[in-house]
Amino acid sequence: MAQFSVYRPWVVEPRSAFDELRRDLDAVFGRFGSQAPSVRRGVYPAANLYETTDAYVLTAELPGVSPDQIQISLEGSTVTLHGERKIDYAADMSAHRLERQSGTFRRAFDLPAAVDPDKVEAIHKNGVLELRLPKTPEMQPRQIAVQTG
Amino acid sequence: MSSEVTRAPELQVREKQQIAEEGTRPGAVFRPDVDILEHGDEYLIYADLPGVDEQRVRINLDKRVLSLDAELAADVDPAWSALHTEYHLGGFHREFRLSDEIDAARVSASMRDGVLELRLPKNEAHQSRKIEVRAA
Numbered sequence: 001m002a003q004f005s006v007y008r009p010w011v012v013e014p015r016s017a018f019d020e021l022r023r024d025l026d027a028v029f030g031r032f033g034s035q036a037p038s039v040r041r042g043v044y045p046a047a048n049l050y051e052t053t054d055a056y057v058l059t060a061e062l063p064g065v066s067p068d069q070i071q072i073s074l075e076g077s078t079v080t081l082h083g084e085r086k087i088d089y090a091a092d093m094s095a096h097r098l099e100r101q102s103g104t105f106r107r108a109f110d111l112p113a114a115v116d117p118d119k120v121e122a123i124h125k126n127g128v129l130e131l132r133l134p135k136t137p138e139m140q141p142r143q144i145a146v147q148t149g
Numbered sequence: 150m151s152s153e154v155t156r157a158p159e160l161q162v163r164e165k166q167q168i169a170e171e172g173t174r175p176g177a178v179f180r181p182d183v184d185i186l187e188h189g190d191e192y193l194i195y196a197d198l199p200g201v202d203e204q205r206v207r208i209n210l211d212k213r214v215l216s217l218d219a220e221l222a223a224d225v226d227p228a229w230s231a232l233h234t235e236y237h238l239g240g241f242h243r244e245f246r247l248s249d250e251i252d253a254a255r256v257s258a259s260m261r262d263g264v265l266e267l268r269l270p271k272n273e274a275h276q277s278r279k280i281e282v283r284a285a
Contacts, residue, residue, distance in 0.1 A: 044160035046236040050229035057229055061199040061236055063263035085160060089186060093193070099182040100197055103160040112232070126222055127199040127263015 044105040045081070045129075054140050056111050056133045063127030064100065070129060072122055077114045079131065082106040113139045162235075168242055177239030181219075185245070192251070194267040198241050203260040208267065210253045215269070216244045250274070 047060040058079060062070065070083040087102040089095070115133040123130045166180040184195040194215075198206070202222040209216045219241040225231075250272040257268045 044162045046162045046165075047233075048231065048235055049233040050225070051232050052226075052229055056232075061263075063197040063199040064195075064261075066262055087184070087195075089184075090188065093186040093188045096185040096187060096192075098184050100184045100195060101160055101163075101182075105160045124262070126202050126260075127197070 043107055045107065047107070047109065049109070049111075051112075054135055056113075056115060056135070058109060058111075058129075058131040058133065060129045060131075061127065062124070062129050065124075065127070067124040070122075070124065072120075072131065074115070074117050074120060074133075077111040078108055079111065079133065080106070080108045081129070165236060165239075167237075167239070177237055178242050179237075179239050180243055181217075181241040183243065183245075190271050192247060192249075192267075192269040192271070194245070194265075194269065196241070196243070196265040196267070197263065198260070198265050199263040200238065201241065201260070201263060201265075203258075206258065206260065206265060208256070208258060210251055210256065210269075213247045213250055214244060215247060215251070215267075216242070217265070217267075218242050219265070 045060040045062050047058060050057040050059070060081065062083075062085070064087065065083060065085045069086065070081065073080045082105060084104045085102050087100060111133060114136050116136050119134040121132040123132075163182070168178045168180055181196045181198055183197075184193075186193045186195075194217075196217060198219045200221045200223070201219040205220040205222055207218040209218075221238055221240060225238065247269070251269045252272045255270045259266050
């Protein structure tokens with residue numbers, strides 16, 4: 001039987017039994033609709049994944065997180081972001097409203113395919129992290145010239 | 150008011166709050182998360198504005214009403230196709246009514262890593278003054 005590779009972009013660590021079940025169900029029944037079913041609310045940071053012809057682009061909203069507080073690791077096709085958002089106000093300030101959160105985060109993402117680890121670029125600009133993950137040469141589209149016989 | 154604040158050790162994503170009716174501007178507009186603090190004779194406002202640079206923030210002060218508008222510095226490259234979307238892109242808008250009048254001439258704003266810091270000094274008339282009580 002053919003093995004279908006299921007695209008499950010957002011893997012969260014640690015993976016729960018429910019996630020495993022859902023993954024298995026996805027593998028059996030496939031996916032319906034355009035929205036990936038493995039979207040989990042509440043996992044920080046919120047991220048988007050894009051595809052270009054030669055790369056995947058992962059963006060994450062991390063306002064107030066300085067670049068040195070973000071650790072990025074890549075293992076196979078799994079990208080992990082972890083770090084901390086720190087908010088320190090002087091003790092003599094009185095707070096009228098506190099909506100911004102601080103704390104630690106850790107999140108893993110499964111990419112649809114392996115990427116070239118040596119060519120990954122990370123840009124943190126205006127509080128948005130942008131990871132450019134070039135596809136391995138085998139995964140990139142190729143032009144094949146048709147020759148006349 | 151207590152300045153001691155305990156915060157969650159692990160961050161949770163909160164969905165961006167979209168503003169339903171926001172005039173004629175195209176695109177989505179969200180309500181940014183803010184912290185408002187008071188320190189001596191000034192208010193401090195911190196607003197999370199991911200994707201916004203200092204060129205695209207507009208702050209308007211009309212007596213005690215402060216309005217904040219921000220637009221994204223860059224849109225998504227049209228050549229990128231979205232595989233998965235958890236957050237939507239758009240501008241930000243929020244208004245604040247402050248309990249003291251602000252000295253508009255001395256308002257300062259700066260941005261760092263997508264967070265706006267606004268320093269709003271109170272008008273002289275509203276500043277707290279220390280009055281020494283002398284023994285007769």
